[in-house]
Amino acid sequence: MQKNLMSTLALLACCLATSVAAAPGTVLRDEKLYSQPSATASVAATVSKGASVTILAKQGGWLRITAGQNTGWIRLLSVRAGAGGVGSAGIGDVVGVATTRSDPSRVVAVAGLRGLSDEELKQAGFNADELVRLESLSVSAAQAMAFAGQSGLSAASVQALPAPGGAQSSSTWESN
Amino acid sequence: MNTKLMLLAVPLFVFGGSASAFDFGKLLEDRLNQKLNKNAPVQQAPTSAAAAPPQGKQKVDPVQLGFALFGDYSLEEENRIGRQISGNLLGAVPLVRDDKLQRYVNLVGGWVAQNSGRKDLTWRFGVLDTEAINAFAAPGGYIFVTKGLYRRLNSEAELAGVLGHEIAHVTQKHHLKVLKQSSLIGALGQVASSKARGSDQMVQNLIGNGAEILARGLDKNAEYEADRVGVVYAARAGYEPWGLPGVLQDLAGLPSGDARTSLLYKTHPHPADRLAVLGDAVGNRFDEVNGKTLTDRFYRIR
Secondary structure, three states: OHHHHHHHHHHHHHHHOEEEEEEEEEEOOOEEEEOOOOOOOOEEEEEOOOOEEEEEEEEOOEEEEEEOOEEEEEEHHHEEEOOOOOOOOOOOOOOOOOOOOOOHHHHHHHOOOOOOOHHHHHHOOOOHHHHHHHHHOOOOHHHHHHHHHHOOOOOOOOOOOOOOOOOOOOOOHHHO | OHHHHHHHHHHHHHHOOHHHHHHHHHHHHHHHHHHHOOOOOOOOOOOHHHHOOOOOOOOOOHHHHHHHHOOOOOHHHHHHHHHHHHHHHHHHOOEOOOHHHHHHHHHHHHHHHHOOOOOOOOOEEEEEOOOOOOEEEEOOOEEEEEHHHHOOOOOHHHHHHHHHHHHHHHHOOHHHHHHHHHOOHHHOOOOHHHHOOOOOHHHHHHHOOOOHHHHHOOOHHHHHHHHHHHHHHHHHOOEOOOHHHHHHHHHHOOOOOOHHHHHHHHHOOOHHHHHHHHHHHHOOOOOOOOOEOOOOOOOOOO
16 A cells, blocks of 8 residues: 555656756746746745755746745746856856856866867868768658657647847856 | 859849949959959959949949848758758768667657748758767758757757757858858859769858858857747647756756867857746746657657
């Protein structure tokens, strides 16, 4: 019985929300914390831009977070994961910024795997064989549509998003 | 040569007067020659004495004129430019040797692209064999995702979000706009070479060295726009719109100083900024949008 209950709970958790290893995050705008992952749910608390939070789970467009004494659901786009803070235009020295400030010598130390450099792109010569290969792997529009249909995907009517009016903030990658 | 003159002359009918139009064509032709054969002396056309207007009367800036006449690249030119950039990119890093993976990405990307509204292109998608975390788009419908980025994805909706962002770069012609700013005349090359298998020198002159156009990156507002437009493409294709935001969250949590993201650092705004800017645009607009995540169907790299 106990075991059944446990597995049921586990299944529920799996289907409803993806638990993530508790990760640090920062609130990107003054925002509400809801009791459920829905804007129609009751508001549990409010959080301020720049607040440090712990991310507990993810479900669709929502994150379950703990902010101070409060736990609740916040819009996915109102929080950033990572300990780098909101960026240069925001609160500034949130946890992590000062200690992880970029240092060129760290680049090699941290990196286990090699990237792709701008110099490699600049020096690159034309590879006709790979291009032929790319062409040979492409699919027709009909094939792509059929593949979409196999999983029940169908075209949805979604309005374009508005372009911003105001100035934008800027963070640096180095603040991570 | 004849082909060039034809190309130059045809759009000039827009301006009316055919006599002066031919002079404009000559101006552009000279500039093209200068550009392509920097060492060769500029040729004087034998007809210039008879046809050219008196010196000083006609002050036409060829570049200005070029913008007026050739404000947009033709589809043919767009395809050639994209093909050259992609061939160079593939010279720097080849495709992953996994045909199932490549087919899967083409099927997903092809469907998202069909929902972009741009139907005049042949879309091609490829996964690049590098641990770098990045994605690229080139004009004409060439889209690439690195293996390093692909490995971090968790669902088909996330893949659709990433591809949607890159597809948006193509539909919004972000790279073509950059090329237009830096060089215009070079695009007026021969049409004939488009079917050739190898490198297209005419286009290479336009795009600079190798695939450096991809290393230089775009204006950050172009990236923000691609985020806004790309999430909508994925949602219109029936996916939940939270794929790209989920990937940006993942990238935001990566430590700085990771060599896999060094080029991404240079060419894109910080993911925290992208989340914030995208969040401003989205607000509650996706609250009623329900789409599929398709975690099970997502193809995982061996």
